[in-house]
Amino acid sequence: QLQLQESGPGLVKPSETLSLTCTVSGGSISSSSYYWGWIRQPPGKGLEWIGSIYYSGSTYYNPSLKSRVTISVDTSKNQFSLKLSSVTAADTAVYYCASLLYYYDSSGLPAGYFDYWGQGTLVTVSS
């Protein structure tokens, strides 16, 4: 069973870059069965997908955040990371990392869903 744990600063100043790392245990981040994703949730609001990465380094970003987001993977440490630049108060949120299980359905078509989640970490943007 996979376990994911977010880490990083809980407070970031406006206009600076938010940086978080997700450490994966109980399995290899180099598994071909997974994408690795970041999701956030502003206080009192819904979940928002930020982006995902494959162990090969292929990335997929939410179009609304794409210009500010970079997701990277470090297979040697079994970790993947999020950088969000030029943050404002609107980026204050609980940030979750999650594993997106990638599989093929009975017709041989690709599919995916989030099967494991980290506990989440609150990042506040404030001076």
Added chain:
Amino acid sequence: QTVVTQEPSFSVSPGGTVTLTCGLSSGSVSTSYYPSWYQQTPGQAPRTLIYSTNTRSSGVPDRFSGSILGNKAALTITGAQADDESDYYCVLYMGSGSVVFGGGTKLTVL
């Protein structure tokens, strides 16, 4: 940009049945989007309930079921219990590592 729609809120009586839906602002939700459903209680990480439209995740009670109803994905809770009071999110798979979340439905059991 793809917008996934869910009812903002819903209420159900204990023991009752409720169906939450997940639609698209433009177009229909089909099994080709492999809709999945997640339950979230305050202060907790989401929990996976349903994937690939109607497959229950490990340990999920069979009172939770998924389907396609008309042009939407649906999550039905049969025999609602007090601890089903949560937020429910649907997610549509868009290919490769891309997904879209719905806005979530706050379910009240009273």
